[in-house]
Amino acid sequence: MTTIEVGLGARHYPIRIGTGLLGDAQGWRDALRGGHALIVSDGNVAPIYAQRLRDALAQASGTPIHCEVLVLPAGEAHKNLDAVSKVLDALARLGATRDACVLALGGGVVGDIAGFAAACWMRGIDFIQFPTTLLAMVDSSVGGKTGVDHPSGKNLIGAFHQPRAVIADLDTLVTLPSRELRAGLAEVVKTACIGDADFFEWLEAHADALLAADTEVLTHAIARCCRFKAGVVERDEREAGERALLNFGHTFGHAIETETGYDALLHGEAVAIGMVVAARLSAQLGMGDDADTERLEALLKRLGLPTTLPTGFAPDALLARMHLDKKNRAGALRLILWHGIGRAEIVENIDATAMRAVLA
Ligand SMILES: NC(=O)c1ccc[n+]([C@@H]2O[C@H](COP(=O)([O-])OP(=O)(O)OC[C@H]3O[C@@H](n4cnc5c(N)ncnc54)[C@H](O)[C@@H]3O)[C@@H](O)[C@H]2O)c1
DSSP: OEEEEEOOGGGOEEEEEESSOTTOGGGTGGGOOSSEEEEEEETTTHHHHHHHHHHHHHHSSSSOOEEEEEEEOOSGGGOSHHHHHHHHHHHHHHTOOTTOEEEEEESHHHHHHHHHHHHHGGGOOEEEEEEOSHHIIIIITSSOEEEEEETTEEEEEEEEOOOSEEEEEGGGGGGSOHHHHHHHHHHHHHHHHHHOHHHHHHHHHTHHHHHTTOHHHHHHHHHHHHHHHHHHHHHOTTOSSGGGGGGTTHHHHHHHHHHTTTSSSOHHHHHHHHHHHHHHHHHHTTSSOHHHHHHHHHHHHHTTOOOSOOTTOOHHHHHHHHTTOTTOBTTBOEEEEESSTTOEEEEESOOHHHHHHHHO
């Protein structure tokens, strides 16, 4: 098992990466402080893994814990305030007090909803992330961003609320559909694009093993992404600056997801396209060069990810969506572009004509 500490003073927490972790509460029982736990999961994950978590909790030593399971409908279309209400109702039924703990068991959607509900209940109770998708293991479960979508845009409602622990059990990836695994690889590539050119080379060398879900190779990739993200979050927890870099490809990606109504593309797929758009725009503005864009495109294609916008997109519709992005300041668009692989930068006041040209 690999453990990475997220050093946030009194709110520091471990990220544990390994196998057999769900069924062995030794690695996470300490994170529960009270006598109530609510496992929040979705309709795909709960039937396979919720009982394993429940049994581990029942067998663990310490004060007995009253535990219930809430199963939410799966998918981004359900990442909304209605789902948060369901979690809050379940906490009320459980009689959850301030020392209760929410166990988020699932992908990024479950983690974001459950974490936000935990942030809201009694002004904030504990939660533990048990990510079961690659995307959630390398990205969404770490760093304390929680929240849900609003009809006008993704993740517009939310709170910063750090988990007490992140427990990434690679055994769960066995049942993850391969398209979802590939979508998670997009966020892995993103980490390399932002600030780790050596890691990009390593990904090129290990693309086949990653696609084959080789446990050792995946563990290395997950740990490297978590270490990178933990460092960024430690330096800039509330995204006053550097943390925005983690959104490389995301402003375009979110706009694409919102325009398509969240059901045509997976989040990671939209991010893959968004990264290529960001790289192209960087080249157009004289920041990065075409050779790096081509390398990025080639790696994403090898990993089975899309690299071009679906047909029928109006550049102006995407631009309008992008203006609602949370990174914008005083109405001006802020984007994450790059100077090449491993060197991302926050850029403001981007020429709209260049943007339209790239989107077209
Ligand atoms: N909070 C953050 O910092 C952050 C960062 C990146 C992304 N996100 C969010 O994460 C979400 C995407 O997360 P995701 O890609 O994990 O999607 P997801 O949670 O929708 O999971 C993908 C699908 O896989 C299923 N699934 C999950 N684990 C499984 C398993 N082990 N076996 C079988 N099926 C399984 C789910 O039921 C779902 O149908 C988006 O909403 C995005 O905005 C948040």
